[in-house]
Amino acid sequence: MPVPPTSPPTSPPTSRDVARLAGVSQTTVSYVLTGKGAISPATREHVLKVAESIGYRPNLAARSMRTRRSGRLAVITGVAYENQIRLLTGASRVAHDAGYIMETHSVDGTVEDRTDRVLELAAGGQYEGMLTFVPVLPAALSDGRSTPPVLAATAFDEKMHSAGELADASLLEVFVRALAAAGHRRFVHVAGNLEFTSARARRDVYLACVEQLGVESLGVLGGDWTAESGRQALLGLPDDAPPVAVIAANDVLAVGALRAAAERGWSAPGDVVVTGWDNAQFGAYTMPSLTTVDVDFQAAGRHAMQLLLATLRGEEPPRGSDLQRIVWRESTGAAHPAASGTA
Amino acid sequence: MPVPPTSPPTSPPTSRDVARLAGVSQTTVSYVLTGKGAISPATREHVLKVAESIGYRPNLAARSMRTRRSGRLAVITGVAYENQIRLLTGASRVAHDAGYIMETHSVDGTVEDRTDRVLELAAGGQYEGMLTFVPVLPAALSDGRSTPPVLAATAFDEKMHSAGELADASLLEVFVRALAAAGHRRFVHVAGNLEFTSARARRDVYLACVEQLGVESLGVLGGDWTAESGRQALLGLPDDAPPVAVIAANDVLAVGALRAAAERGWSAPGDVVVTGWDNAQFGAYTMPSLTTVDVDFQAAGRHAMQLLLATLRGEEPPRGSDLQRIVWRESTGAAHPAASGTA
DNA sequence: CTGAAAGCGCTTACAG
DNA sequence: CTGAAAGCGCTTACAG
Numbered sequence: 001m002p003v004p005p006t007s008p009p010t011s012p013p014t015s016r017d018v019a020r021l022a023g024v025s026q027t028t029v030s031y032v033l034t035g036k037g038a039i040s041p042a043t044r045e046h047v048l049k050v051a052e053s054i055g056y057r058p059n060l061a062a063r064s065m066r067t068r069r070s071g072r073l074a075v076i077t078g079v080a081y082e083n084q085i086r087l088l089t090g091a092s093r094v095a096h097d098a099g100y101i102m103e104t105h106s107v108d109g110t111v112e113d114r115t116d117r118v119l120e121l122a123a124g125g126q127y128e129g130m131l132t133f134v135p136v137l138p139a140a141l142s143d144g145r146s147t148p149p150v151l152a153a154t155a156f157d158e159k160m161h162s163a164g165e166l167a168d169a170s171l172l173e174v175f176v177r178a179l180a181a182a183g184h185r186r187f188v189h190v191a192g193n194l195e196f197t198s199a200r201a202r203r204d205v206y207l208a209c210v211e212q213l214g215v216e217s218l219g220v221l222g223g224d225w226t227a228e229s230g231r232q233a234l235l236g237l238p239d240d241a242p243p244v245a246v247i248a249a250n251d252v253l254a255v256g257a258l259r260a261a262a263e264r265g266w267s268a269p270g271d272v273v274v275t276g277w278d279n280a281q282f283g284a285y286t287m288p289s290l291t292t293v294d295v296d297f298q299a300a301g302r303h304a305m306q307l308l309l310a311t312l313r314g315e316e317p318p319r320g321s322d323l324q325r326i327v328w329r330e331s332t333g334a335a336h337p338a339a340s341g342t343a
Numbered sequence: 344m345p346v347p348p349t350s351p352p353t354s355p356p357t358s359r360d361v362a363r364l365a366g367v368s369q370t371t372v373s374y375v376l377t378g379k380g381a382i383s384p385a386t387r388e389h390v391l392k393v394a395e396s397i398g399y400r401p402n403l404a405a406r407s408m409r410t411r412r413s414g415r416l417a418v419i420t421g422v423a424y425e426n427q428i429r430l431l432t433g434a435s436r437v438a439h440d441a442g443y444i445m446e447t448h449s450v451d452g453t454v455e456d457r458t459d460r461v462l463e464l465a466a467g468g469q470y471e472g473m474l475t476f477v478p479v480l481p482a483a484l485s486d487g488r489s490t491p492p493v494l495a496a497t498a499f500d501e502k503m504h505s506a507g508e509l510a511d512a513s514l515l516e517v518f519v520r521a522l523a524a525a526g527h528r529r530f531v532h533v534a535g536n537l538e539f540t541s542a543r544a545r546r547d548v549y550l551a552c553v554e555q556l557g558v559e560s561l562g563v564l565g566g567d568w569t570a571e572s573g574r575q576a577l578l579g580l581p582d583d584a585p586p587v588a589v590i591a592a593n594d595v596l597a598v599g600a601l602r603a604a605a606e607r608g609w610s611a612p613g614d615v616v617v618t619g620w621d622n623a624q625f626g627a628y629t630m631p632s633l634t635t636v637d638v639d640f641q642a643a644g645r646h647a648m649q650l651l652l653a654t655l656r657g658e659e660p661p662r663g664s665d666l667q668r669i670v671w672r673e674s675t676g677a678a679h680p681a682a683s684g685t686a
Numbered sequence: 687c688t689g690a691a692a693g694c695g696c697t698t699a700c701a702g
Numbered sequence: 703c704t705g706a707a708a709g710c711g712c713t714t715a716c717a718g
Contacts, residue, residue: 011411012468014711025689030713037714040687057468061413062711064404065694068354077428085420085428089449104447106432125355125400227628252624259628281595282625285570285602357695368705373697380698381703405695408710688718695710702704 013056022050033058069128072101073308074121076132078108087133087153090301098309100128107134111195115140122147131308135195149311153304165320166300169201171293174326175247175275176209182335184245184273185215190222190233190257192249199225202249202277218244222253230256234264234272242271251276251283254290258331269333279327288330296323356399365393376401412471415444416651417464419475421451430476430496433644441652443471450477454538458483465490474651478538492654496647508663509643512544514636517669518590518618519552525678527588527616528558533565533576533600535592542568545592545620561587565596573599577607577615585614594619594626597633601674612676622670631673639666 015033019026024047031037032047039047050056064070073095077084088104095102107117118140122130130150132140141150153166176187189206192199203220210217218241221233230253234246248254254276261272268274268288276283276292283290303320310317358376362369367390374380375390382390393399407413416438420427431447438445450460461483465473473493475483484493496509519530532549535542546563553560561584564576573596577589591597597619604615611617611631619626619635626633646663653660 015713016711026712027689027691027714028687031688034713038687043687059408059711060469061404061407062694063713065402065408065696065711066713068694070404085449088447092447092449101446103444104431104435106428106435126403227624231628255625255628259630259632262630280625281570282598282623282629285574285598286625287602287605287630289602358697359695369696370698370705370707371703374704377697383703386703402695405710406697408695408712409697411710690717692714692716694712697710698708700708701706 012059013054015056015058017054018047018051018056021054022047070126071099072103072127073305074127074130075102075104076114076118076121076130076134076136077104077106078114078134084133084297086297087301087304090298090303091131091305092301094302094305094309100309102305103127111135111137118150122150129308129312131304133304135197149308151304151308151311153300153307165303165323166295166297167196167198167201168324169198169205171324171326172202172205172247172275172277173209175291175332176206176213176215176245179245179273179275179332179335180213180215182333184243184335186218186241186243187215187245187247188218188233188237188241189220190230190246190248190253191220192222192253193224199249202247206247222249225250225252227252227256227259229253231260231263233257234260242266244272246272246274248274248276250278251280251290251292252278254292254331255282255286258286258288258290269331273333273335274331276331284329286331291329291332292327294325294327299323355402356397357402358399360397361390361394361399364397365390413469414442415446415470416648417470417473418445418447419457419461419464419473419477419479420447420449421457421477427476427640429640430644430647433641433646434474434648435644437645437648437652443652445648446470454478454480461493465493472651472655474647476647478540492651494647494651494654496643496650508646508666509638509640510539510541510544511667512541512548514667514669515545515548515590515618515620516552518634518675519549519556519558519588522588522616522618522675522678523556523558525676527586527678529561529584529587530558531561531576531580531584531587531589532563533573533589533591533596534563535565535596536567542592545590549590565592568593568595570595570599570602572596574603574606576600577603585609587615589615589617591617591619593621594623594633594635595621597635597674598625598629601629601631601633612674616676616678617674619674627672629674634672634675635670637668637670642666 015029016026019029024043028039028043029047031039032044075088075091077088092102105121107114114134115137118132118136127148129148131153132150133153136152141152187210189203191203194200218237221236222229230248234257246257248257254274257274258268261268266272274290276290279292279294283292300323307317358372359369362372367386371382371386372390374382375387418431418434420431435445448464450457457477458480461475461479470491472491474496475493476496479495484495530553532546534546537543561580565572573591577600589600591600597617600617601611604611609615617633619633622635622637626635643666650660
């Protein structure tokens with residue numbers, strides 16, 4: 001096995017080392033590695049073998065400088081949102097498979113703060129594209145002209161109305177209808193942070209649905225994603241509110257609502273029925289367990305990244321698949337079309 | 344204001360552009376920007392002003408190629424662990440403040456799979472250092488010789504025994520002692536995934552503590568971080584187990600245990616008392632609410648990154664501060680030294 | 687099918 | 703205190 005008769009193996013091998021050892025030019029090595037030039041199969045195989053044997057890996061910085069492409073994508077996330085780790089995982093897989101490096105930036109503060117930060121990162125010129133999972137102002141969403149394209153994964157529905165996406169709230173209508181069919185005549189919505197498209201969509205479906213069915217609504221309460229917000233919403237209801245159906249924007253709000261019901265001596269299900277969203281793990285184990293919507297966050301993350309990639313390549317955006325599915329549990333009592341188990 | 348009389352402003356300005364406009368050499372620009380050479384205040388200020396005015400930003404790829412430093416750090420995380428978003432946020436802040444770019448890689452599979460992946464990333468030569476929040480085999484933890492240093496944030500305690508770290512389980516002793524003092528004579532531990540140092544540490548403290556106090560132990564059950572595992576643990580207990588104190592390795596396990604108790608008709612607190620860990624948001628809202636340990640994950644993430652940075656710089660590792668604090672709630676009944684509120 | 691040469695944008699001895 | 707020059711490791715017209 002030919003070993004480089006050079007100086008100490010201190011720095012990693014370069015394409016020049018490969019060329020010298022393989023007895024070809026650096027150009028040929030480059031063509032083999034990038035798969036660009038027309039290289040004879042024999043030469044090609046030989047170069048590959050030599051490269052492999054000395055553990056050659058292209059210097060990405062050098063490549064990036066020549067090609068003027070960073071090969072890097074930024075993903076914006078925030079500290080407060082628990083499900084994002086799964087979104088990130090999905091996005092990361094897709095990005096890496098496409099040959100990109102994905103970096104994550106956590107931003108917080110007001111929506112203006114976050115928008116500024118995103119704008120700043122976009123202007124930095126280090127990224128070929130950006131994806132944000134936290135709400136930002138439309139100003140941050142470039143159309144891909146001068147700055148790199150910035151996509152907001154929380155606003156997909158506004159652009160493409162595709163079913164099955166993260167912010168698709170249509171299953172909430174199934175909740176309200178099933179509950180109404182089971183005899184419920186009074187509803188209340190505990191909303192999430194309305195900066196989120198998903199929170200607005202759930203509220204809107206709720207509002208449209210109670211109106212259409214002609215049932216009573218005690219209003220839209222809540223307004224952030226905390227359990228305490230869900231608790232306060234129920235604590236603020238009049239004493240004669242029950243029987244009431246609580247449509248919460250997610251499971252964390254729902255568990256807060258459940259707690260408040262117990263504190264007020266209201267039974268659940270019975271005086272109060274509750275629905276959540278997200279299928280958080282604990283929801284299957286509360287008393288009563290929570291009826292909810294299972295969301296495939298990892299698939300959502302993958303799809304969001306596929307959308308960004310399609311934008312970069314000027315391709316048609318791929319359609320998303322169904323990411324949501326209702327999980328009926330104890331918190332809605334007998335009110336469900338097709339029963340399914342608890343845990 | 345002097346505007347470059349050059350060709351269309353297509354590509355971003357380079358240090359050469361700055362030099363030309365400022366009437367100095369590229370060397371001077373570089374010295375000003377890196378703060379290295381001895382440059383007169385006047386020149387310095389002028390260069391800075393020109394650079395600012397044309398929105399100059401150093402090309403990181405070019406800089407990286409010259410300095411042979413990537414300025415990049417990798418952080419390894421996994422899909423299954425919810426608290427990691429806060430760890431990542433803390434780590435990310437510190438890394439950016441230190442001028443590094445932090446990239447996150449999500450790995451999963453067996454511990455061997457994860458170790459392989461970490462090794463592979465380390466060998467890639469793109470990172471100056473790595474930090475992992477998921478367990479890997481010791482083989483992956485380089486000592487910083489040939490490959491970049493790889494630190495495992497899940498194993499801190501094994502190396503430095505510093506109080507207040509993530510895997511510090513000493514507060515578990517407070518739980519057991521307080522419960523024993525309140526009259527409890529029978530305990531059981533629901534362990535987490537024992538690949539995690541934190542899970543092992545909690546189990547070890549539990550074992551040492553029941554032995555020392557001479558109270559009965561129904562054993563160490565569980566073995567992963569899922570609520571179902573907590574539920575099964577309690578479902579497997581003999582009918583005459585109560586009264587029993589359940590020491591769960593985290594809140595998710597604890598909520599599963601609580602659910603199982605209810606399914607068996609055991610009251611909580613009463614027949615069963617339960618402690619958790621992590622202070623997950625839902626824990627304050629379950630019925631009964633969960634006594635737990637609040638962990639400052641963001642501070643833990645910051646500290647983990649500070650440790651990596653200290654290693655890179657050859658400095659003394661900073662000591663961690665106290666990250667943990669017991670939160671007494673309803674699930675332990677009256678058994679606590681100093682009472683505190685529920686929600 | 688292959689190679690010599692230029693250049694991406696920076697930093698850093700070295701000389702003055 | 704400042705500048706001319708070399709070179710980091712690649713890719714890519716261009717010529718053969």
